[in-house]
Amino acid sequence: MAAAVTRFFLRGAGSKVPNTGVSTRGHSSFGATLLKLSPSCNVRTKTQRRHAAHFTFQPDPVPTQYGPTQKMNLFQSITSALDNTLANDPTAVIFGEDVAFGGVFRCTVGLRDKYGKDRVFNTPLCEQGIVGFGIGVAVAGATAVAEIQFADYIFPAFDQIVNEAAKYRYRSGNLFDCGGLTIRAPWGCVGHGSLYHSQSPEAFFAHCPGVKIVIPRSPVQAKGLLLSCIADKNPCIFFEPKILYRAAVEQVPVEPYTIPLSQAEILQEGSDVTLVAWGTQVHVMREVANMAQEKLGVSCEVIDLQTILPWDTETVCKSVVKTGRLLISHEAPVTGGFAAEISSTVQEECFLNLEAPISRVCGYDTPFPHIFEPFYIPDKWKCFDAIKRMINY
Amino acid sequence: MLTNISNVLRACVQRNQVATVLISARTYADFTTEATFEIKKCDVHKLDEAPATQVVLTRDEGLQYYRIMQTIRRMELKADQLYKQKIIRGFCHLYDGQEACAVGIEAAINLTDHLITAYRAHGYTYTRGGTVKQIMAELTGRRGGIAKGKGGSMHMYCKNFYGGNGIVGAQVPLGAGVALACKYQGKNELCVCLYGDGAANQGQIFETYNMAALWKLPVIFICENNRYGMGTSVERAAASTDYYKRGEFIPGLRLDGMDFLCVREATRFAADHCRSGKGPILMELQTYRYHGHSMSDPGISYRTREEIQEVRSKSDPISLLKDRMLSNNMASVEELKDIDVEVRKEIEDAAQFATTDPEPPLEELCNHIFYNNPPIEVRGTNPWSKLKSVS
Known part of the structure; x- marks a missing residue:
């Protein structure tokens, strides 16, 4: 088994990292360099191979409905x-650690x-x-876009999000909201990000x-969903897969457009197994x-679930009714992960349609490991194996 | 105090003694064995007394501390090199420039005292008794690392050294908790609790000040002010940059963190304050990091090359000690050079070890999540076998 794993890492599935656009002259950044280093490893040294990307980014067709791209x-x-x-909302403000310089991942350059x-502006x-400050800005009627430098650092703000932001509308009887x-916040694994x-x-x-939680899979989705979050009348958490910041390139419309929240997208139709994921x-x-098709x-x-909360049960359940099998995969640990919620809802809704137990292929129940990241990631081989089990059930 | 000092140095003391003996045999009579130095006055807050401005340094101490600082410096430069070769991965924050802080603090406390710091932890891991080999192997994620290769740069620990904490400011309340335990156990120990100027703006720091003062905990809060919280200068981030006064009701000291003697003297003063039961004290060490915040920050977009160069040429902690020793005839250029050569060799050996030591076995992925006996099964993705977690 270990040999199989090793073989996979030796393949070095290198996704291309184009160095387009924004120059990192002057203020280069922690995150940016981190990304530059991770997905593409052209120099074939021993240490680098094991950090080869575990996925290949697949761009969507160029969107035509929103004007020039x-x-x-x-x-x-x-x-x-x-x-x-x-440009369009004079009340909008953006703040966070180092955002005035462009942010560590260059998102506000x-x-x-x-x-x-x-x-x-920068915050301490x-x-x-x-x-907390963002809630105040929003409750007074302005549009606040706050950046937390890494999703891992969001926990000091957990109380503000859970107790203040999420409950403001409810506890004031709809008198106030944020x-x-x-x-x-940048989110997810990046190749060597450690704990x-x-x-x-x-x-x-x-x-x-x-609160609403949204996670995009690509540049086009990111822009449309982020604009939806900003326009949405509820506090939203927008997690950006940081490994995709540079690895994912698409033709993106220049003008603003929105992609509806709480709507999952079927990227590929099929009849035997439903695969649900995000980011x-x-x-x-x-x-x-x-x-699975080939072999x-x-x-x-x-x-692509896109919005984690409130999530699109209808699309997922309809699909499972059709296919009879469901595999959900995320990087977070399996126990208590969002796959558990999906799985539970689907078995309630589609119990008689299920041909096999619902599979979850997720991270191990461990802290996010440093050098063991390649083992930890729910990669395609693990998912493939789960499909085989479901089919043979 | 001298015993403390040699404790600090237990990792390299033996070799050093040999060196000293050899040199002594040659030129012992020619050297000044100790000298008194005038150091900069500390700024004080809510204190009637201040640390002495005249301090004595012996030749042996000078040589020992020179060696430690040089070891930390060389270790960080090597880490920089290994990172650029992509042998060290993940996050890595280097300590070069700030050596006088770690070494000065350690010289003034006992190894039985406790210390906790943030993610710029390599220097403290060394002064607290970790070896260069263990530190380098941790950086490269190898079996011989000080945290078994599982943590990496930000996560290093050894006896009475509580890390190595990745989240900005999160270690400060922990430090006060450690101090409470010290007080409760009544062993006259204290806790040194370090954070940076960036973390000084976190809310939990102020919560901790309150608890520490309320319960008169034996804790020395030390703000290592290296002037930049990541890419933001202190003036842009803090309404008051007098970090030594920000404990308000906690007495404070501000001093030159680039001068090892200043740091040692002030820490002695602070330690006496704590041990006499007067409660917490706050120190602000004005220091400077030569590298960027982390490895991917070149460190020159928010400050000028000239600024870094000026600090390097005018107040480098190692040069400062070296000049003092040479100008007072406490050491010869040659013997300091010999130390440099030995240090370099130690670093090279450690780097060699860190690049050849095997990685931890896969079982380590799941170990040490909980305390458990017998081992528990850790759930993961279903295709691979479940792993056992041993702790």
């Missing part, structure tokens, strides 16, 4: 969304210069303060009615679907 990677599409917001330092290192607040730069904490917040894991699923003749339906 431009080649952007994921961080540039975020910048574009924020740019549109600042150039915005301070374009819109002024009273609208795009105090996550609880950033979110719907204008959107919290952005505190790799976590996927969406399930913690999914337990909290009152980076969607690309793993797409690859798994191809493998097993199994037809998979791939669904």
Whole structure:
């Protein structure tokens, strides 16, 4: 088994990392370099091979309905969304640690210069303060886009999000709300981020009615969903898969557009197994679907959930009614992960349609490991194996 | 105090003694064995007394501390190199420039005292008794690492050294808790609790000040002010940059963190304050990091190359000690060079070890999640066998 794992890592599935657009001259950044190093490993040294990307980014067809497009990677599409917001909404402000310089992942590059330092500004290192402050900004009627530097650092702000932001509307009998607040945070594994730069904490917040949680899979989705979150009248947490910031490149519309929240997207229709994922894991699923088709003749339906809370039960359940099998995959640990919620709901709704137990392929129940990341990740082989088991059940 | 000092140095003391003996045999009579130095006055807050401004340094101490600082410096430069070769992965925050802080603090407390710091932890791991080999192997994620290769740069621990904490400011309340335990156990121990100027703006720091003062805990809060919280200068992040006064009701000291003697003297003063039962004290060490915040920050977009160069040339902690020793005839250029050569060799050996030591076995992925006996099964993705967790 260990040999199989090793073989996979030696393949070095290198996704291309184009160095388009924004120059990192001057203020290069921690995150940016981290990303530059992780997915593409051309120099074939022993240490690098084991950090080869576990997925291949698959761009969507170029969207035609929103006007002219431009080649952007994921961080540039975020910048574009924020740019549109600042231009169209005079009350919008953006703040967070180091965002005035462009942020560690370059998502806010150039915005301070374009819109002024009273609208795009740095905060001290105090996550609880950033979110609490954001709630205040939003409750007074402005549009607040707060950045938490890494999703792993969001926990000092947990109380503000769970107890203040999420419950404001409810506890004031709809008199006050902080719907204008959107919290952005880089999320998910990145190749070598170790314990505190790799976590996927969406399930913690999914337990909290009152906040929306959204995770995009690509630049086009990121821009549309982020603009939806900003426009949405509820506090939203927008998690950005940081491994995709540079690895994912698409033609993204320049003008603002929105993609509806709480609507899952069927990326590929199929008849035998439903595969549900979000963020980076969607690309793993797409690859798994191809493998299942080629090697097993199994037809998979791939669904990108997009919004974790409130999630689109209808699309998922309809699909499971059709296929009879469901595989859910996320990077966060399996126990108490959001896959558990999906699984539970689906068995209630589709019990008689199920041909096999619902499978969850997720991270181990361990802290996010440092050098063991390749073992920890729910990669395509693990998912593929789960499909085989379901088919043979 | 001298015993403390040699304790600190237990990792390298033996070799050092040999060196000293050899040199002594040659030129012992020529050297000044100790000298008194005038150091900068500390700024004080809510204190009637201040640390002495005249301090004595012996030749032996000088040589020992020179060696430790040089070891930390060389270790960090090597880490920088290994990171650039992609042998060290993950996050890595280097300590070069700030050596006088770690060494000065350690010289003034006992190894039985407790210490906790943030993620810029390599220097403290060394002064607290970790070996260069263990530190380098942790950086490369190898079996011989000080945390079994499981943590990496930010996560290093040894006896009475509580890490190595990745989340900004989170270690400060822990430090006060450690101090409470010290007080409760009545062993006259104290806890040194370090954080940076960036973390100084976190809310939990102020919560901790309150508890520490309320319960008169034997804790020395030390703010290592290296002027930049990541890419943001202190003026841009803090309403008051007088970090030594920000404990308000806690007495404070501000001093030159680039001068080992200043740090040692002030820490002695602070330790006496704590041990006499007067409760917490706050120190602000004004220091400077030569590298960027982390390995991917070149460190020159928010400050100028000239600024870094000026600090390097005018107040480098190692040069400062070296100049003092040379100008007072406490050491010869040659013997300091010999130390440099030995240090370099130690670092090279450690780097060699850190790049050849095997990685931890896969079982380690699941070990040490809970205390459990017998082992528990850890659930993971279903295709692979479940792993046992042993702790």
